Amino acid sequence: MQTKTRVNAGVAATGALVLMLAGCSTGGGDTGSSSLTIGSMTVPQSLDPAEAMGSALPYFQAVYDTLVKREPDGGYTPMLATEWTYDESLTELTLTLRDDVTFDDGTPFDAEAVKANLERFRDGGGGQAQTLALLEEVEAVDGTTAVLHLAQPNPAMLYYLSDAAGLMANPAAFDGDSLTTDPDGTGPYELDKGRTAVGTTWAYTRAEDYWGEDLPYEEIAINLFDNENAIVNGVRTGQINAALLQDVDQQAVAETDPDVATQPQAIDYQGIILFDRDGHITPELAEPGVRQAINHAIDRETMLEQLRDGQGEVTNQIFGTESDAYDPELDTYYDHDPERARELLADAGYPDGFELTLPRMSQIVTDPMATSLQSDLAEIGIDLTWDNLDQGSALNSIFTEQAYPGMVMNNAQLAEDWVTVTELVLPGTFNFFGATDDTIEDLVETIRSAPEGEAADEVRALNRHLVEQGWFVPFYRMTYLHVSDGTVDVEPQSGMAVPSLYNYAPAE
Amino acid sequence: MTSFILRRLGSGLLLLVVISALAYLLLSLPGTDVGRHVLGPAAPQDAVDAHNAGLGLDRPVAVRYLDWLTSALQGDLGRSWFTSEDVSLALANRLPVTFSLMIGVTLVTAVVSFGLGVWAGVRRGAVDRAVQLVSVFGYALPGFLVTLIIVLVFAVRLGWFPAIGYTPFSRSPGGWLATVTLPVLSLSVAGIAGVAQQVRSSVIDVMGRDYVRTLRARGLPTSRVVFRHVLRNAATPGLTVLGMQFVGLLGGAVIVEQIFGLPGIGAMTVQYTTRGDIPVIMGVVMVSVIGVILINLLVDVLVGWLNPKARVA
Numbered sequence: 001m002q003t004k005t006r007v008n009a010g011v012a013a014t015g016a017l018v019l020m021l022a023g024c025s026t027g028g029g030d031t032g033s034s035s036l037t038i039g040s041m042t043v044p045q046s047l048d049p050a051e052a053m054g055s056a057l058p059y060f061q062a063v064y065d066t067l068v069k070r071e072p073d074g075g076y077t078p079m080l081a082t083e084w085t086y087d088e089s090l091t092e093l094t095l096t097l098r099d100d101v102t103f104d105d106g107t108p109f110d111a112e113a114v115k116a117n118l119e120r121f122r123d124g125g126g127g128q129a130q131t132l133a134l135l136e137e138v139e140a141v142d143g144t145t146a147v148l149h150l151a152q153p154n155p156a157m158l159y160y161l162s163d164a165a166g167l168m169a170n171p172a173a174f175d176g177d178s179l180t181t182d183p184d185g186t187g188p189y190e191l192d193k194g195r196t197a198v199g200t201t202w203a204y205t206r207a208e209d210y211w212g213e214d215l216p217y218e219e220i221a222i223n224l225f226d227n228e229n230a231i232v233n234g235v236r237t238g239q240i241n242a243a244l245l246q247d248v249d250q251q252a253v254a255e256t257d258p259d260v261a262t263q264p265q266a267i268d269y270q271g272i273i274l275f276d277r278d279g280h281i282t283p284e285l286a287e288p289g290v291r292q293a294i295n296h297a298i299d300r301e302t303m304l305e306q307l308r309d310g311q312g313e314v315t316n317q318i319f320g321t322e323s324d325a326y327d328p329e330l331d332t333y334y335d336h337d338p339e340r341a342r343e344l345l346a347d348a349g350y351p352d353g354f355e356l357t358l359p360r361m362s363q364i365v366t367d368p369m370a371t372s373l374q375s376d377l378a379e380i381g382i383d384l385t386w387d388n389l390d391q392g393s394a395l396n397s398i399f400t401e402q403a404y405p406g407m408v409m410n411n412a413q414l415a416e417d418w419v420t421v422t423e424l425v426l427p428g429t430f431n432f433f434g435a436t437d438d439t440i441e442d443l444v445e446t447i448r449s450a451p452e453g454e455a456a457d458e459v460r461a462l463n464r465h466l467v468e469q470g471w472f473v474p475f476y477r478m479t480y481l482h483v484s485d486g487t488v489d490v491e492p493q494s495g496m497a498v499p500s501l502y503n504y505a506p507a508e
Numbered sequence: 509m510t511s512f513i514l515r516r517l518g519s520g521l522l523l524l525v526v527i528s529a530l531a532y533l534l535l536s537l538p539g540t541d542v543g544r545h546v547l548g549p550a551a552p553q554d555a556v557d558a559h560n561a562g563l564g565l566d567r568p569v570a571v572r573y574l575d576w577l578t579s580a581l582q583g584d585l586g587r588s589w590f591t592s593e594d595v596s597l598a599l600a601n602r603l604p605v606t607f608s609l610m611i612g613v614t615l616v617t618a619v620v621s622f623g624l625g626v627w628a629g630v631r632r633g634a635v636d637r638a639v640q641l642v643s644v645f646g647y648a649l650p651g652f653l654v655t656l657i658i659v660l661v662f663a664v665r666l667g668w669f670p671a672i673g674y675t676p677f678s679r680s681p682g683g684w685l686a687t688v689t690l691p692v693l694s695l696s697v698a699g700i701a702g703v704a705q706q707v708r709s710s711v712i713d714v715m716g717r718d719y720v721r722t723l724r725a726r727g728l729p730t731s732r733v734v735f736r737h738v739l740r741n742a743a744t745p746g747l748t749v750l751g752m753q754f755v756g757l758l759g760g761a762v763i764v765e766q767i768f769g770l771p772g773i774g775a776m777t778v779q780y781t782t783r784g785d786i787p788v789i790m791g792v793v794m795v796s797v798i799g800v801i802l803i804n805l806l807v808d809v810l811v812g813w814l815n816p817k818a819r820v821a
Contacts, residue, residue, distance in 0.1 A: 045546060046592035053548065125555045125562075127547040180592040197601045198593035200771035223673075223769070229656075233671035236664050240672070315761035354611055391782045396541035399549045400556070429550045 026245070034218040036488065036504055038232040039243035043199070043224055046180035047191065049117065049167035049238055050124035054496070057164065061501040062204040063211070066166035066186030067095060067114065068158055072503055074322060074415035074494035076158050079212075080109060080168055080186070090153035090449060097144045101186050101211045103170035111140035118148070121164075130428075131160045153448050155455075156418035168197055186214050200224055216505050235260055235485050242504060244483040244497060248309045248313040250480040261507075263482040265492045266313055266321070268410045271474035272358070276405030277435035282356060285405055289348035291470025295334035295379045296341035303372055304476045311479040317463055318472050319420055320413025322494050324456040325463040333467050341380040353381020359404045360386035361394045369408070402432050406473075413477060416497035417459045421447065425466065439465050509812070513805065520801035524794065528580075531793045532573045532786070536543040540784035542589055561772070563589060576790065582694065585794075586787035588648050594597060595791040599773065602796065606772035608684070609764065610757045612692035618750055622739075624700070625707025625746065630734055639704060646701030655694040655767050662690055672769035691764045698760075699753050706749050710742035717741075744811050751807035755800050 044056035052060050069079035083096040101109040115138035122132040134154045139147040149155070160166065170184040178184075181198060183191055188210045195203035204220045223240065225231050228250040234240035236257050245251045254260045272294070279286030300314040316333040319325035345353060356377065360370060370386055377384045387404070389397055397403050414420055421444065427434035441460040449456040466472065480497055482490045484507070491503040543559035544551070551559075564572055579586060585595035627638035656800030663671035669690045714720060715738055723733050761774035773792055780788040 043591055044591060048592075125547075125558050127551050129555060130550065130552055171707075177592075181594075197771065198600075199588070199591050199600065199776070206753055225672075227766050228777060229767060230672050233659060233664055233767075234673070234769060237667065237671040239670060242609050344618065357630045393540055395549055400541055400553065424621055 001270065017303045035220070036217040037221045037239065037241045038504075039234055039240040040222050040224055040498075041226065041228070041231075042498065044202075045127070047183040047202075048177070048179035049164065049169050049185075050121050050129075051180070051310060052164035052167055053127050054163050055498060058498060058501045059202055060164070060167050060183075060185075062186065062189040062222075063187040063191055063204075064167040065101075065170060065187050067097075067168065068162040068163050068166055068201045069502070070159070070162035070493075070500065072491045076162055079162075081113075081161070085156065086451070090451065092149045093146065093148040093150065093157055096143075097146060098211070099144050103184060103186060105170065105172060105184075107170050107172045109144070109168060111138075111146040112143075112155050113168060113171050114146040115140045116174065116390040117168050118165065120174060126164075128164045131156075131163070132165050154418070155448060155450070155452065156416050156422065157416075158452075159416040159419055188212065189220060190217075195221070202390045205368060215502065221499070223476040232483070235483050238485045238487070240485065241488045242482070242490050244499075245481040245483055246478070246497075248311050251311065252309065252480075254481060254483045255344040259486055261484045261486050261488075262489065263492065264311075264479045265482060265497075266477040267497045268412050268480070269315055269318065269320075269474045269477045270408070270410050271318075271472060271476075272365075272406050273411075273430055273472055274406040274470075275402070275431065275433055275435075277471060278433055278471075280352045280405075280433055281403075282354070282405040283346070283501070284350055284354045284356075287348040287350075288469050289344040290350060290354075292334070292468075293341040293344035293348070293380060293472075293488060294382070295378065295470050295473050296337045296344065296381070297376050298334075298373070298473060298475060299376050300475050301336065303369070305367055307366070307371065308476070308478060312476040313479075314476045315474050317392070317467050318411065318413070318424055318474055319392070319459075319463050320415060320495055321477075322415040323340050323413070323417045323459075324453070325417045325419070325420070327460055327463055328465060330467045338376075338379045345380060345382075350381075353383065355383045355385065356388055357404065359389050359394060359398055359407050360390065361389055363391070364410060365408050373408075395507045396444065399429065399432065410478070412495065412497065416495065418447065421459075421462070422473075425462070435471075437469075509809070513809070516801075516808070517804050520798075520805070523801065524797050525577075526571070527797050528577065528790065528794060529573060532576065532790060533717040535784065535786050535789060536569045542784055542786075544588055545783060563620070576787075580790075580794070585791045588785050588788045590780070590783050590785050593788075595787050597793050598788065599795055602771055602773045602776055604676065604759055604767070605770050606758070606774055608674075608677070608688045609691050609695060609770070610754055611773065612688055613695040613699060614750060614754050614759055616692055616696045617703055617753065620696070620708050621700045621703035621750075622746060626684050626711055626734060626739060628704070628708040629711025629742075632712075636708070639708065641751075643701040643705050643723040646697045647705075648730075649697065651694070651698055652763050652767070653765050654697050655691075658694050670697070674770050674772075687768075687770075691768050691770060694764050694767075695757065695760055699750075699757075702753065703746050703749050707742065707746040710745050711738060713799060714738045735739050740814055741815055747807060747811055747814070751757060751803055754803050758796055758799070 020090065026081065036377045038058065042056050047059065049060060049064055051408050067079060067081040069075055069077045078334045080101060081095040082099055084179050085094050086092065095114065097111060097114065103109065108475060118132060118135060118138050121128055122135050134151045135472045136149045139149060141147055164336060168185060169179055173179050173184040188207055189204035190207045192203040194204045195201065202222045206214065206218050228245055228247045230251050231240060231243045232245065235243055235254065236259065255262055272290060274285055276282050276285045282292045291314045295316065304310055304312050304314055313331065315331045317330040345351060374384045398407055424430050425440065426444065427436065440462065443458050446458045447462065482492055484490055487507050489505050489507050490499055536616060541556065542563060542565060543556035547556055547559055560566060576586065587594055588598065597649055624639050628636040641805040659671055662670050670687055674687045677684040720733060720738060758774060761772055765775040773795065777792050
C-alpha cells in the first residue's frame with residue numbers, strides 16, 4: 001500500500017513537472033501578435049550597411065531605412081527619398097529627400113548623409129560594393145536634394161537604392177567599427193542588445209517616434225538556424241512564426257501539418273553556368289553546338305521529379321517570370337533529346353564526346369544530382385568528372401583561381417532584368433573569361449541606355465539569344481515554401497526568396 | 509596529491525600551447541580564401557585581397573599565431589571574421605548551453621546507469637538479462653533517430669516541451685529545465701547503456717571477491733555491503749567511461765543542438781569550421797582542450813579518492 005502511494009505521488013509529481021515545464025518560457029520566441037519570430041538560415045556578416053548583402057536584408061530593414069522602398073511586387077515607392085528623376089543622358093539621378101528624419105543622436109538625415117553613405121558603401125569593400133561601381137560622385141545640392149552622378153547609365157540603380165546600397169546609417173557613427181554590432185539608423189526598430197546574441201538571435205524593439213508608419217509588431221526576433229528540421233519543428237509548435245523552407249523533405253513535413261500555413265513561390269533556378277564559352281579550359285565549350293548539346297542532354301523533367309519531388313518548373317532561361325525578359329516559350333526550348341545532342345556534338349566536330357570536369361559542392365550538387373548529370377551527359381559521350389570541393393576552398397578554386405569551365409549553382413530570378421544582365425551576362429564574376437558577341441554587345445548597349453521599361457523587346461531578344469547560344473544550362477525553377485504557424489500573413493517578395501520585413505502582418 | 513594536481517596542470521598548460529599552435533597551423537593551410545568567402549563570389553578580386561589584408565592574412569602564419577597568442581593571453585580572443593561577434597562573448601553565450609547538456613547528461617547517465625548496473629549485478633537473473641537487453645538496444649539505436657523521435661513525440665505531438673530554443677537559467681529556471689530536458693534525454697540514452705554495462709560487470713566481479721563474502725558472512729545488510737564496499741571498488745571503470753563520455757559529448761552534442769536549434773558550441777563548431785573562421789574555432793579549441801584537461805584531472809582525483817590503490821604517485 002505504501003509502495004502504491006509512493007508511485008501515485010511520483011506520477012502526480014511528474015505530471016505537475018510536465019505541466020509546469022509546458023507552461024514555461026520556451027526560449028524560441030513569443031507568439032502573440034505584438035511580437036514576430038522569424039526563423040532564418042541566412043547570417044549577416046555584421047549590421048554595418050557597408051557590409052550588407054541583399055539576402056540578409058531583413059536584419060538591416062529593422063534598424064535602417066532605404067532611400068527607396070521595394071514593394072512586394074517589385075515596384076518602387078518613396079521611403080527616405082520622396083521623388084527621383086533621371087536626366088536625359090540617364091547618368092544623373094536626382095533624389096528629393098525627406099526633411100523630417102533624424103538619427104537618434106539628433107544628426108539630421110540629409111543630402112550630406114546620403115553622400116556619405118553611398119560613397120562609403122561604394123568604397124567600403126563590402127560584398128555588394130560593386131553594385132555602386134558606376135557611381136562617380138554624389139552631389140549634395142541642398143539639404144533635401146542629392147544628385148547621383150553615374151559614369152554610364154545603370155538601369156538597376158533604383159533596385160540597388162532599395163537594396164543593401166540604399167541603407168542609410170548615421171554618418172556620425174562611421175568612425176571605428178561600432179556599426180558592426182551597434183546599428184545606428186532611422187529604421188522602425190532598434191536592436192535590443194540585451195536579448196540579442198549575435199550568431200544566434202537578433203532581437204528588435206519598436207523605435208519610439210519612428211518617422212514613418214509603424215510596422216504591426218512591437219518586437220521582432222530573427223533566430224538563426226543551420227537546418228530546416230529545427231525550423232519546421234519551431235513553426236509546428238508556434239515557437240517560430242514564419243520562415244522559408246527550401247528543402248523538399250521539410251516542405252513535405254510542413255504541408256502535412258494542418259496548423260502550418262504554407263505559400264509556395266518559385267524563385268531560384270538551379271542549373272549549370274558555363275563560364276568557359278571561349279574554350280580557355282575546355283576548348284569544346286567554345287562551340288555553340290556543344291553547349292546546345294549539353295542542354296538537350298539534360299533530362300530536366302526527371303531531375304525535377306527525382307530531386308525535388310516535382311516541386312518546381314522546368315526552365316531553359318535565367319530570367320525570372322516577373323521580368324520583362326521572360327519568355328514562356330524558352331522554358332521548354334531544349335527538350336530532352338539525346339539523339340539530337342549527339343548530332344550537334346558530331347556537327348561541332350566531337351562525335352566521340354569529350355571530357356568535362358566541374359566542381360562539386362555537396363550542399364548544391366547532391367549525390368543523386370551528381371549521378372543524374374553524369375548519366376545524362378554520358379549518354380551523349382561527355383565524360384563528366386566531379387571535383388569534390390569543401391565549402392572553404394570552393395569559392396577560391398572557382399572564382400579566384402578560375403579553375404573550372406562551369407559550375408552548378410542556385411541563382412535568384414529577379415524581377416529587375418539589369419541586375420541579372422550585370423551579374424550573369426556582362427564580363428565579371430560569373431563571366432570571368434569575359435565572353436561576349438556582337439549581338440549581346442548591341443543589345444546590352446541598347447538596354448543600358450533606354451529609359452526604364454522601354455527596352456522590354458531588347459531584353460527579351462537578349463534572353464532568347466542567350467538561350468539559343470546555350471550560354472547557360474538551367475534545369476528548373478525551384479519552389480520554395482513560405483510557412484507560418486498561422487498567426488502571420490507573409491507576402492512573398494517579387495524575385496527574392498526572403499520577404500522584406502515590411503511584408504509580415506498578423507493573420508486576419 | 510597536491511603535487512600530482514600541479515604536475516597535471518603544468519603538463520595541461522603545455523598541451524594547450526602545443527595544440528593551439530597545431531590547430532592554428534592546420535587552420536591556416538592554403539586553400540580557404542576567407543575574403544572571398546566573406547564577400548561572396550560577386551566581389552571583385554581587389555576587394556577580396558583588401559579584405560584579406562585587413563584581417564592580416566597577408567602575413568606569415570607564425571606572425572599571425574603569435575599575435576593571436578599574445579592577445580589570447582590578455583583575454584582577447586578576437587572577433588569572428590564572418591559575423592563580427594566577439595569570440596569571448598560568443599563562447600560565454602554558448603558555453604552555458606552546451607555545459608547544461610553535458611552536465612545534465614552526465615548526472616542523468618550517472619544516476620540511471622549506476623542504478624541499473626548495480627541492480628543487475630546484485631540481483632542477476634531476469635533483472636540482469638533485462639538490463640543487458642535494454643542496454644544493447646539503447647546502445648544500438650542511432651542517436652539522431654532517438655532525438656528525432658523524442659522531439660516529435662514529446663514536443664511536436666504532445667507539446668509537453670519546447671521543440672527548439674534555449675532559455676538561460678538566469679532568465680527562468682523552469683524555462684531552462686524545459687528547454688534542456690529533451691536534449692538531455694536524447695543524449696543520455698546511449699551513455700546510460702554503455703556505463704550501465706561497465707558498472708554491472710564490475711559489480712559482478714567485486715561481488716565475487718573474498719572480502720565481500722566475508723562482509724556478508726558477518727551479517728552486514730546487503731545494501732550496506734553494496735553501497736559502502738562493493739560500489740566503492742566497482743565504480744572505477746564506470747567513472748572512467750563516464751569521464752570519457754563527458755568529453756565525447758562535445759561531439760555528440762552537435763546533432764542534438766542542431767535538431768533542437770540550441771545555440772551551443774557543438775553546432776557552432778561545425779558552422780564556423782566549414783567557413784574557416786579561425787578566431788572562433790581557436791576559441792572553441794581552447795575551451796575544449798581546457799575542458800578535457802580538467803575532466804581527466806577530475807576523474808583521476810575522484811577515482812583516487814574512491815580507491816586509494818588507484819592513486820597515481
